[in-house]
Amino acid sequence: MKKMFILFSLMLAAFTSAQNQRFIYEYKFIIDSTAKDKQESETMYLEVNSKGSKFYSKDYFVSDSTMQAIVAKDTQSLNINLGNFKFKGKIRYNIEKMYPEYSTNFFTTLGSDEYQIQEKRMQNWKMLPEKEKVGEFNTQKAICDFAGRKWTAWFTTDLPIQDGPYKFYGLPGLIVKVEDNTHSHSFELKGSQKLPAGYEWKSTKDKERYRTLIVINEAKFKKAFNDYRMDPMKNQKQMLAQGTIIEMRDSTGKILDPIQASRDQEARAKANIKKQNNILELDLLK
Template sequence: MKKSLIIFSLCVFSAAVSGQEQKKGKVIDQASLRCYYLFSKKNEGEAKPYRKDTMVLEVGSVASRFYNPARLTRDSLVNAKMKNIDPSSIKSITVFKADAGKDLTGMPGTAASSSIEGESYQIIKDRSAKKVTVADYVSVMRDKFQYVDEIGALPWKISKETDTVASYTCQKATLNFRGRDYVAWFTEDVPVNDGPWKFGGLPGLILKIEDTKGLFLFELIGLDQLSAPIPIGVDDSKSIKCTRAEFEKQKKNQGAGMQINFNAGAMIIAEMPGKFEYFPMELE
C-alpha cells in the first residue's frame, strides 16, 4: 500500500481509547487500518469553518468504526468520575439543570464535556450483516442512545474525472443522501470499500467527501497500518434502543453539556449554561 501522511502522536492516543472502549461488548472484527480525517463544519453563508475535528476510521475485513477520539476521552472521564465515587462518601448532592445550568469549570476537580466540543457519536459499519449501528451519549452521564440504520447500497454515480488527495490518485463519485448532495474522491490504491461517517460502498477508500454547499467536509490527513489489530465491536450495555427519528429528536433537545464536581463529600452535577444548536447532516 502506498504511504501517506501518518500522525504518530494520535496513533498511540487512539489505540489507548480504542482498547478502553472495546473491552466490553461483542467483537465483530479486528481493525488492521486506521485512517485519520479532518472534519470541518461551516454555517451556510460563512467562508470559514466554525469547527474542525480529527476523526478516526478503524477498518477491518468486514467492519469499521468511526469516532472522535478526543471527544470520546472527555465523555469517558465524566462517566468514570461518576462511577468511581463511593456512594457512602456522598454527604450532599446539588443538581443544576436546563435553565438553571451552572458553569463549574473554575472549581478544582471538575470533569466536564461540552456538547459543542466535537462529534460524540460512534458509527459501526458491519458490512457482513449490511447494517450500520450509531451510538451517542446525547447528554453525558445518561445511558447512551443506539439505533441501527438500514442504509442499504448507496446510489453512487462514478465519473472518469480524477484528482490527487494526500498523494493518492483519486476518482470522483457523486451521491444524493438524505437531503444533501455530495462529491467524493476515492482511491483504488487503498482497496477498502469504506469511508468516513456513514459513507462507503465505492471500489476504494474515500479520501475526501464534501456536500455541494460546502458545509461538511471530511478529508484524509493520515493512514496507519496497524502492527497489532484493534477490536471492533458493538457495546449494547446500558443502551437505549431507538429509531433514527427518535434519536434525532433527542439530539434536538440536547443540552450544552454536563459537568460534575466532587469535593469533601459534596457532589455538584450541572448542565452547562446555554443551548446546543444541532446542525444535522441528514435532512430527511
Template sequence: MKTKILFFLLLGIVTGAQTNRFFYEYKFIPDSNNKEEVKKEMMLLDINKKGSAYYSRDKFVADSTSKADLEKQISTGSGSISVNRRDAPGQVSYKVTKDYPDFKTYLFTNVSTDKYKIKEDKKPEWKILPDKQKIGEYHAQKAVTSYGGREWIAWFSSDIPFQDGPYKFYGLPGLIVKLEDNTGSHIMTLIGNKTIQIPAEEKETQLPDNIRVLGMGGKELEITKDQYKKVWKAYVNDPTKNMREMMMKSGGDSNTKMVFKMKTSDGKELSDPNQVFKEMEKRTKETLQKNNNPIEPDLVK
C-alpha cells in the same frame, strides 16, 4: 444509604483484534449564518474484519480519561466521587458503526440524558464519474450521491481496499479519502493511517451500589429514524423535560438524592432546580440556534 446520581456521558468504542485506523480532518460550519467560523475535529475510522467505527478522537480520549479517573476514585474506597467535565471533550459527540459484510449501519447519539442507537434504513446510491485527482498520496476517483438532505462529492481510492468511508458513507470500490457536501459545510479528508491492536472487549466499570453515573452502563435505546425525529422535536421544544421528570420521580424516593448545580456565564453558581432548568433551557436554545447546519439535515427536520 442515599443514592448519588451523577450526570456524565461516556462513549465506549468496542472493536477487536487488529484494526486499521484512518485519521480524517473534519472541517465543518455549524452556523449557516456565520460561514466564516469553520471548526475542526480529528475523526477516527477504525476498520477490522467485523466492521468499522467512526468517532471523534478528542471525545474518545476525554471519555477514556474520565472513566479511568472514575475507576481510580472507586478503587480508593473513600466513598466520595467527583465527576468533572473535561476541558476538551470533543465537538462531535456521535459515533457511527457499520457491521460487515452487509454494512448494517447505526448512529449512536445522545439527546438530553438518553442514549439512542438509530438504525440507518438507506444506503448511499453512488454515481461514479470519470474525474480523477491525487488526494494526498492516493490516486482517487470522483463519485456523487444525494444523502440525508445534502448533495455529496466523494473521492475514493482503490489503492486502499476497503469499501468504507467516514460517517455513514460506504459502497465505493475503495476507501473514501475525501468527502464534502456541495455547500462546503462539511469536509472530511484522510490525512493518515496506521495499524493498531484494540482489545476485543472493554471492561465495564463496576460502580458501588449507591452510585449511578448517567450515560455509563446500560444499553442505548434502539429506534428508527422516524422515532428519533420525534424525540428530537420534543427535545427542541422542551430541552429540560427529561431532567424535570427525573427529579419528580426521585422526589418520592427517600433513598435517592439528586443535586442540580451549574454556573452562569458570569460565574454565578445556581443550585435551585428551577433556576438550573431555566439556565439549561436558555443555553440549549442558544446552542441550537448556533448549530443549525447539521451533517444530516433530514434527521432533525
C-alpha cells in the same frame, strides 16, 4: 494465468494492508449557517479490522475513556466527583459498520439519554470518469444524495476497502475525501497508522453505562431529536418534579437554587440548539 495470479496476489496484499488500520480524517464543518466564517474542525478516526469499522472523534474518545476511569475509581470509594471534569471534542457520536453486510449503527446522545439508531439508508453512488490526486492517492469521483445533502466523494482503489468516514461506504475503494455541495461539511484523509497489537473489537453497545441504551429506528430517532430540540431539559424537569435533589454549584463552589439554575441551563441549551441549523443530516430538521 500467471499474470492473473500475480494481480490477484497484489490485490489481496493491498486489501490485507487496509485491514487493522486506523485512518485519520479531518472533519471540517459549519454548524451555524448564519456564521459561515466560523468553520470548525475535528480529528476523526476510522478504525478498520476484519469485523468491521468504527468512526469516532479522537478527542471525545480520550475524554470518555478518562471519565469512565474516574467513575470506576470513585465508585469504589462511593465518592464520585466529576465537578472539574470537562469533555474535549465537539463530535459526540460514533458509527459502527459490520462487514460484510456493512450494517450500520449510529450511537449518539440527546441530553442524558444515549441512543443506538439502526441505519437502513444506503448511498446510491453515481461514479464519474473524473480523476484527481488527493494527497498521495489517485482517486476517482462519485456523487450521491444522502441525509438531505448532495455529496461528492473521491475514492481510491489503491485501498480496496468499500468504506469511508461517517456513514459513507459502497464504493470500490476507500473514500479519501467527501464534501457536500455547500462546502459546509467535509471529511478528508490525512494519514493512517496500524492498530495497536492485540487490538480487540468492542462495540459501543456493550460498554458499561448507568442508563439503559435506547435502541430505535431512524423514524423514532427523528422524533426524539426534534422533541429534544423543543425541550432540551425535559429529563431534568421530570427528575425535579419527582423530588430528585439535583445539587448545582457555580465556579466558586456556591450551591445554586436548582430551579433557577435549571432555567438558566435551559436558556443556554436552547440558544445553542438555535445555532445548530446546518447539521450534517439536514433531513432530521425537516
